[in-house]
Amino acid sequence: xxxxxxxxxxxxxxxxxxxxxxxxxxxxxxxxxxxxxxxxxxxxxxxxxxxxxxxxxxxxxxxxxxxxxxxxxxxxxxxxxxxxxxxxxxxxxxxxxxxxxxxxxxxxxxxxxxxxxxxxxxxxxxxxxxxxxxxxxxxxxxxxxxxxxxxxxxxxxxxxxxxxxxxxxxxxxxxxxxxxxxxxxxxxxxxxxxxxxxxxxxxxxxxxxxxxxxxxx
Amino acid sequence: xxxxxxxxxxxxxxxxxxxxxxxxxxxxxxxxxxxxxxxxxxxxxxxxxxxxxxxxxxxxxxxxxxxxxxxxxxxxxxxxxxxxxxxxxxxxxxxxxxxxxxxxxxxxxxxxxxxxxxxxxxxxxxxxxxxxxxxxxxxxxxxxxxxxxxxxxxxxxxxxxxxxxxxxxxxxxxxxxxxxxxxxxxxxxxxxxxxxxxxxxxxxxxxxxxxxxxxxx
Numbered sequence: 001x002x003x004x005x006x007x008x009x010x011x012x013x014x015x016x017x018x019x020x021x022x023x024x025x026x027x028x029x030x031x032x033x034x035x036x037x038x039x040x041x042x043x044x045x046x047x048x049x050x051x052x053x054x055x056x057x058x059x060x061x062x063x064x065x066x067x068x069x070x071x072x073x074x075x076x077x078x079x080x081x082x083x084x085x086x087x088x089x090x091x092x093x094x095x096x097x098x099x100x101x102x103x104x105x106x107x108x109x110x111x112x113x114x115x116x117x118x119x120x121x122x123x124x125x126x127x128x129x130x131x132x133x134x135x136x137x138x139x140x141x142x143x144x145x146x147x148x149x150x151x152x153x154x155x156x157x158x159x160x161x162x163x164x165x166x167x168x169x170x171x172x173x174x175x176x177x178x179x180x181x182x183x184x185x186x187x188x189x190x191x192x193x194x195x196x197x198x199x200x201x202x203x204x205x206x207x208x209x210x211x212x213x214x215x216x217x
Numbered sequence: 218x219x220x221x222x223x224x225x226x227x228x229x230x231x232x233x234x235x236x237x238x239x240x241x242x243x244x245x246x247x248x249x250x251x252x253x254x255x256x257x258x259x260x261x262x263x264x265x266x267x268x269x270x271x272x273x274x275x276x277x278x279x280x281x282x283x284x285x286x287x288x289x290x291x292x293x294x295x296x297x298x299x300x301x302x303x304x305x306x307x308x309x310x311x312x313x314x315x316x317x318x319x320x321x322x323x324x325x326x327x328x329x330x331x332x333x334x335x336x337x338x339x340x341x342x343x344x345x346x347x348x349x350x351x352x353x354x355x356x357x358x359x360x361x362x363x364x365x366x367x368x369x370x371x372x373x374x375x376x377x378x379x380x381x382x383x384x385x386x387x388x389x390x391x392x393x394x395x396x397x398x399x400x401x402x403x404x405x406x407x408x409x410x411x412x413x414x415x416x417x418x419x420x421x422x423x424x425x426x427x428x429x430x431x432x433x434x
Binding site: 009010011013014016024027050086089091122146147174175176178198199202 | 340
């Protein structure tokens with residue numbers, strides 16, 4: 001092993017993790033318009049801004065009024081967090097979870113490619129079929145694939161178990177905006193959080209889960 | 218296991234993964250200004266736009282002219298990819314890597330918290346000390362912590378092994394812009410890629426590594 005090289009202090013920057021968080025959240029609250037968010041949702045939006053560096057994010061955020069309470073109660077009750085992508089599962093801070101909740105991503109499981117071919121859809125969408133009964137009362141975090149979010153809504157329409165809350169944050173240019181609009185317009189009464197438009201991604205999904213988990217403790 | 222429920226085809230959306238990629242990249246190339254990027258870098262920028270959904274990203278992208286060649290040659294030669302965050306390591310598509318390259322994140326290793334306290338810095342920065350000799354000729358991907366990027370530059374100033382290329386993509390409000398400016402101004406001749414300003418993150422870092430790896434094959 002190489003001896004520790006601190007490299008001296010060539011650059012002047014904040015090295016204290018707690019101070020970095022404090023300054024970051026102060027800047028976010030000073031520069032972004034958070035007034036319309038209820039108390040339970042505001043820290044979730046702050047964490048999402050923190051994860052992407054963009055203070056204009058709130059303009060695209062929409063959530064059902066019951067989102068934070070529904071997700072928080074589910075997590076406290078031990079609900080699993082079901083993720084569409086491994087990056088989302090990887091980023092969730094386990095010590096924030098109030099009940100040592102399972103964090104699940106089935107995208108890498110054997111058979112997903114075959115199932116996708118059989119269903120005529122993407123692997124990201126087909127992987128949701130493997131969630132099975134775990135979907136009942138779960139917190140779902142979609143941070144990558146629009147097809148996964150559309151497929152989830154189609155599964156629920158067909159009678160699949162209802163999750164407690166859906167964080168709909170797929171990103172991109174084909175179906176992302178449309179799938180999030182479908183979630184916010186969902187006729188099933190599902191509690192939801194979305195960032196409308198093309199923006200989204202695993203970092204935003206992780207930030208939302210982490211903030212909801214921290215708020216539920 | 219629950220029987221497969223396809224949910225019918227309630228929504229009209231593209232379900233073919235290859236078609237989604239083609240349409241996405243066509244939209245990106247139609248809407249974003251990529252003309253100033255050299256041939257090796259252009260697909261990297263396209264992948265980064267794809268990962269964040271923002272066609273204005275190119276305005277903030279800067280890379281040294283040798284970035285794509287340096288990173289590609291290093292990956293072909295078997296260099297490891299050293300990541301500051303587990304989400305970055307998690308997102309890298311292993312089948313794109315041309316030499317079954319190691320993907321390393323030391324943030325979770327024992328002793329990092331103690332090392333951070335001893336060095337008076339964050340765990341993200343201290344974790345880089347554990348890269349040791351693996352830094353020589355490596356591709357470094359910083360997708361989270363500004364302190365990690367500053368610390369890397371300080372280690373190199375103090376004589377640590379030189380990486381082949383540095384993807385500097387930390388995100389946020391405290392030190393992110395400054396650390397990326399320090400990288401693009403680095404006096405060490407390090408090949409680099411940055412997104413100036415507050416934007417960055419693990420998804421952008423992953424997209425850059427995946428595109429460079431795919432281009433090197």
